Amino acid sequence: MTLSGKTALVTGASRGLGGAIALALGAAGANVAVTDLLVESELPDKEQLGRYSVLAAHFAGSENVRTVSTAAEIKTMGRKSLAMKMDVTNPDQVQMVVAEIAAELGEVDILVNNAGVMDNMAALEHQNLTMFERDLKVNLTGAFNCIQAVWPYMKKSGWGRIINISSFVAVSGAFAQPGYGASKAGMIGLTRSLALEGAGHGITVNAVLPGFIETEAVQLHDPKMLDRIRARTPMKRLGKPKEISPLVVFLAGEDAGFITGAAIPVTGGADMFVF
Ligand SMILES: NC(=O)c1ccc[n+]([C@@H]2O[C@H](COP(=O)([O-])OP(=O)(O)OC[C@H]3O[C@@H](n4cnc5c(N)ncnc54)[C@H](O)[C@@H]3O)[C@@H](O)[C@H]2O)c1
Structure with a gap:
């Protein structure tokens, strides 16, 4: 129970990696706010969502x-x-939800910025500015918004853990996903900039760079493409959400107090040159 007495906020936690991370933080002892654009109780307008995100509408x-x-x-x-x-x-x-979490669960000690969109795939000539900017707005500015909301609480208590779920494509490049790749690379810049600022306040800021992980969203890919991904991954398989969450739990704990500004790949070797 390494996280006993801590309050964690996970974004984009309705499924996939975020769901696994929320459960793992709970299992490690934290009280957890499970947040997402989608919740069971609200039936959203699929057409409106579809204009924003194919995956969300799906x-x-x-x-x-x-x-x-x-x-x-x-x-x-x-x-x-x-x-x-x-x-x-x-x-x-975000500010309202963070204040409500403080009242109901306790002030946020651990923030996991996991919410993301990855459904804007097209060659550059078919990209449009609206979707490029949406990628940045959700994946990068969204993380910034959440950090800004929890930062005062962490600064006041002199303790905080921020874990940004970026991607290994931040450094390798993301084919036909310029907005996704740029937003995930931006998360590393955000991580390292705020790690410098947080260091004097007991706040660590780190990024996790998953490789291909078998979430519901990734399983929607063409099976042939998934086979190609397996073939070019040295471990010859996709990762599982449960292979990302233990690192997040570790980074959220006391023992990770000297790790900050790190961008840690968890890829089964997919971020290396594969011959
Ligand atoms: N699965 C992978 O292979 C992989 C690899 C590298 C990085 N990642 C990153 O990990 C994170 C989770 O990936 P996943 O595979 O579980 O994807 P996913 O699409 O299943 O989950 C993303 C979650 O974010 C939520 N979301 C989207 N827009 C939001 C918004 N504006 N506000 C709040 N929530 C919002 C979605 O509803 C969804 O629950 C993403 O940031 C993704 O980029 C995933």
């Missing part, structure tokens, strides 16, 4: 939206947990 209203049920599972572990709708691109909503 999953909305499906059994893969597990924000409330994940919070319920964390409560069965004996922790406090809240499921909340929070769009990371809306700074006012």
Whole structure:
């Protein structure tokens, strides 16, 4: 129970990596706010969502939206947990949710910026500015909004852990995903800049760079493409969400207090040159 007494906020936690991270933080003893754009109780307008994100429209209203049920599972572990709708691109909503978490669960000690969009795939001539800017707004500015909201609490208590879920494509490049690649590279810049600022306040800021991880979203890819990914990964398989969450739990704990500004790949070797 290395995280006993700590309060964690995970963004984009309705499924996939975020869901696994929320459960792992709960299992390690933290009280957890499980937040996402999608929650079970709200049936969103799929057409409106579709203009914003193909993936969000695909999953909305499906059994893969597990924000409330994940919070319920964390409560069965004996922790406090809240499921909340929070769009990371809306700074006012983020501030409100963070204040509510402080009142209900305790002030946020651990922030995991996991919310992301990765469905804007097209060659440059077919890219449009709206979607490029959406990628930056969700993946990068969204993380900034959340950090800005929790920072005063962390600074006041002299302790904080911020873990940004970037991607190994931040350094390798993301084919046909210029907005995604740029936003994930930006997260490393954000991580290292704020690590410098947080160091004097007991706040560590680190980035995790997953390789290809078998989440519901990734499983939507063409099976042939997944085979190609396996073939060019030295471990010849995709990772599992449970192979990312232990690192996040470690970075969130006391023992990781001297690690800051790091960008740590968890890729099965996919970030290396494969011959
Ligand atoms: N799965 C992988 O192979 C992989 C690899 C590298 C990095 N990542 C990163 O890990 C994170 C999670 O990936 P995943 O595979 O679980 O993806 P996913 O699409 O299943 O999960 C992303 C979550 O973010 C939520 N979200 C989207 N826009 C939001 C917004 N504006 N506000 C709040 N929540 C929002 C979605 O509803 C969803 O629950 C993403 O940031 C992704 O870029 C994933």
